Amino acid sequence: MSKVRIYTLAKELGVDNHKMLELLDGLGVAYKSVSSTIEEETVELIKQLLAEEAGADTTGATAEPAVADTTPATETAAAPAEPAATPARQPETEPAAEPVNEVPHRAPVVTIMGHVDHGKTSLLDYIRKTKVAAKEAGGITQHVGAFEAKTSKGKIVFIDTPGHEAFTTIRARGANVADIAIIVIAADDSLMPQTREAIAHAQAAKVPMIVAINKVDLPQADPEKVKTDLTQLNLVPEEYGGDVVVVPVSAKTGEGVEDLLEYISLTAELEDLRADPKGQFSGVIIEGRVDKQAGVLATVMVQEGTLHVGDFLVVGESYGKIKAMTDSNGGRIKEAGPSTPVQILGFSEVPSSGEKVQSAKNEHAAREVIAQRADQRRDEEDARDRRRAQRSLEDLLGPLGEVRTVNLILRADTQGSVEAIQGILARKESDDVKINVMLSGIGAPTEGDVLLASTAEATILCFSVTPAGGVKKIADTKGIEIKSFRIIYELIDEVDRLIKGNLEPVFEERYLGRAEVRMVIRHPKSGNIAGSYVTDGMFRRNAKAKVTRGKQVVYEGTVVGLKRFKDDVREVQTGYECGINLDWNDVMEGDIIEATEMVEVEQA
Numbered sequence: 265m266s267k268v269r270i271y272t273l274a275k276e277l278g279v280d281n282h283k284m285l286e287l288l289d290g291l292g293v294a295y296k297s298v299s300s301t302i303e304e305e306t307v308e309l310i311k312q313l314l315a316e317e318a319g320a321d322t323t324g325a326t327a328e329p330a331v332a333d334t335t336p337a338t339e340t341a342a343a344p345a346e347p348a349a350t351p352a353r354q355p356e357t358e359p360a361a362e363p364v365n366e367v368p369h370r371a372p373v374v375t376i377m378g379h380v381d382h383g384k385t386s387l388l389d390y391i392r393k394t395k396v397a398a399k400e401a402g403g404i405t406q407h408v409g410a411f412e413a414k415t416s417k418g419k420i421v422f423i424d425t426p427g428h429e430a431f432t433t434i435r436a437r438g439a440n441v442a443d444i445a446i447i448v449i450a451a452d453d454s455l456m457p458q459t460r461e462a463i464a465h466a467q468a469a470k471v472p473m474i475v476a477i478n479k480v481d482l483p484q485a486d487p488e489k490v491k492t493d494l495t496q497l498n499l500v501p502e503e504y505g506g507d508v509v510v511v512p513v514s515a516k517t518g519e520g521v522e523d524l525l526e527y528i529s530l531t532a533e534l535e536d537l538r539a540d541p542k543g544q545f546s547g548v549i550i551e552g553r554v555d556k557q558a559g560v561l562a563t564v565m566v567q568e569g570t571l572h573v574g575d576f577l578v579v580g581e582s583y584g585k586i587k588a589m590t591d592s593n594g595g596r597i598k599e600a601g602p603s604t605p606v607q608i609l610g611f612s613e614v615p616s617s618g619e620k621v622q623s624a625k626n627e628h629a630a631r632e633v634i635a636q637r638a639d640q641r642r643d644e645e646d647a648r649d650r651r652r653a654q655r656s657l658e659d660l661l662g663p664l665g666e667v668r669t670v671n672l673i674l675r676a677d678t679q680g681s682v683e684a685i686q687g688i689l690a691r692k693e694s695d696d697v698k699i700n701v702m703l704s705g706i707g708a709p710t711e712g713d714v715l716l717a718s719t720a721e722a723t724i725l726c727f728s729v730t731p732a733g734g735v736k737k738i739a740d741t742k743g744i745e746i747k748s749f750r751i752i753y754e755l756i757d758e759v760d761r762l763i764k765g766n767l768e769p770v771f772e773e774r775y776l777g778r779a780e781v782r783m784v785i786r787h788p789k790s791g792n793i794a795g796s797y798v799t800d801g802m803f804r805r806n807a808k809a810k811v812t813r814g815k816q817v818v819y820e821g822t823v824v825g826l827k828r829f830k831d832d833v834r835e836v837q838t839g840y841e842c843g844i845n846l847d848w849n850d851v852m853e854g855d856i857i858e859a860t861e862m863v864e865v866e867q868a
């Protein structure tokens with residue numbers, strides 16, 4: 265026997281991958297993932313350890329010391345103490361681990377990305393055809409944006425819209441739906457521009473990747489070339505000593521698809537994906553549309569908690585009540601737990617993909633959340649405008665002591681220009697500043713570039729190419745800068761400016777004002793409101809609040825609302841009476857409320 269893959273050995277010995285990795289850690293053996301290979305001697309050691317453990321279990325001694333002996337000063341070192349206290353039989357080891365694992369595992373959510381025609385749709389179709397249970401009733405499988413595949417290792421949820429646009433649109437709204445990205449590369453075509461883009465998107469999202477080399481059934485397929493080409497992007501396949509999992513597949517014949525599914529499950533196991541079905545519900549919109557008969561339909565991916573028919577949901581600044589729910593097979597369901605895509609009937613407006621979904625106790629609570637969000641949005645818009653005005657004062661900004669990263673997307677007319685610019689940029693890097701060219705390509709920037717830039721806070725620099733009107737417009741609405749140059753050194757000057765200006769904003773807490781609570785008003789909707797008099801400075805909605813009673817600070821929170829008579833106001837100045845609504849209900853007459861706010865400070 266020679267080298268063995270970790271997961272193969274785990275399977276053979278009937279232990280889970282986590283346990284196997286723990287043992288390897290204990291032995292100080294280096295590995296990159298469960299698909300890394302280990303030496304024969306290590307295999308023997310592992311077998312010995314497991315045998316000792318098994319023996320220890322039956323004799324009543326603890327298994328831990330065997331591992332702890334080889335593990336210098338880690339948490340496991342504490343383990344022997346416990347068994348010493350309970351020297352009798354040992355059901356302890358199992359339950360002791362349980363509190364950490366209270367939250368159950370959930371199924372992985374997978375997205376498939378890659379270049380045009382490399383077989384994303386075919387691969388999804390093959391998996392759907394072979395791994396989705398035939399529908400019990402009706403027979404109409406609607407497109408809902410995701411489907412659940414049943415494999416021998418459990419459920420895997422696939423996002424049904426291939427391509428990185430869908431992935432990044434969701435991410436651009438701050439949500440992450442996919443746990444794992446499959447990058448499909450056709451074996452007869454190797455790396456293509458959109459393959460590179462897809463990889464950049466997955467890397468930006470820090471989502472683990474699995475490469476599926478597709479179309480291996482074709483006579484001209486050259487999987488080895490794909491692997492070598494991948495190394496040029498610093499993605500080194502495992503066989504070459506790296507940690508990138510590469511699986512040859514054919515969406516046509518089905519070859520390798522089982523392996524791919526197995527790798528997905530292995531990766532998911534390592535990611536240790538968990539969600540609490542009993543927790544507070546949260547989810548993300550996968551897609552929304554209007555059906556001529558049914559009305560607004562939206563597919564929601566449940567991420568935490570459980571959805572029930574009748575629940576109130578809030579999306580952005582609108583809400584709905586779930587009238588009916590169907591699973592991705594079209595079957596009516598009453599509830600749905602984590603990692604379940606469900607189609608929901610009950611929204612009044614079509615939500616957009618990537619929007620986050622929350623639940624509310626009742627209609628009243630839903631409306632309140634929406635009102636707060638509208639306020640917050642307005643305040644954020646104001647703050648953003650203020651910040652923009654400050655940012656143009658570039659001269660005020662200088663370099664800082666810590667390592668900073670300037671994220672760039674580079675577009676140029678020829679490969680020669682791209683390489684020339686990258687060469688110069690590499691020389692600009694210093695101990696303080698890292699220049700990260702997330703993506704470089706030939707031709708005008710695309711909508712995908714803008715989305716990537718918006719999620720990664722990157723600047724798009726173009727040399728001898730300009731963005732199309734549509735792309736420019738999207739960039740403007742997202743606040744992404746696309747800068748075009750015809751002279752390389754002007755582009756480099758811009759990078760210098762970005763290097764200087766790439767400072768993290770620093771916030772400082774500033775005193776705003778003080779108010780005395782003169783009476784507590786019970787409000788049916790907002791709870792207890794502090795009828796107060798502003799004795800110093802001013803109060804602003806969303807300010808931070810500190811409540812003092814006598815000499816004691818009794819609460820620290822936020823001013824969630826301000827009222828003058830019946831009207832909601834944003835600010836109240838010294839000498840005025842007002843109603844202060846805190847995110848706290850126990851305010852009392854005589855309390856002193858002090859307001860502060862976080863302001864961005866200019867850095868020297």
Ligand SMILES: Nc1nc2c(ncn2[C@@H]2O[C@H](COP(=O)(O)OP(=O)(O)OP(=O)(O)O)[C@@H](O)[C@H]2O)c(=O)[nH]1
Pocket residue numbers: 378379380381382383384385386387426478479480481482513514515516517
């Ligand atoms: N021989 C062979 N052909 C394949 C395989 N996978 C896909 N194809 C063919 O390749 C072509 C493109 O496949 P699609 O699945 O449409 O590719 P895609 O990546 O989804 O393409 P876009 O949706 O246009 O981005 C089709 O003609 C497929 O039949 C495969 O494994 N083997």
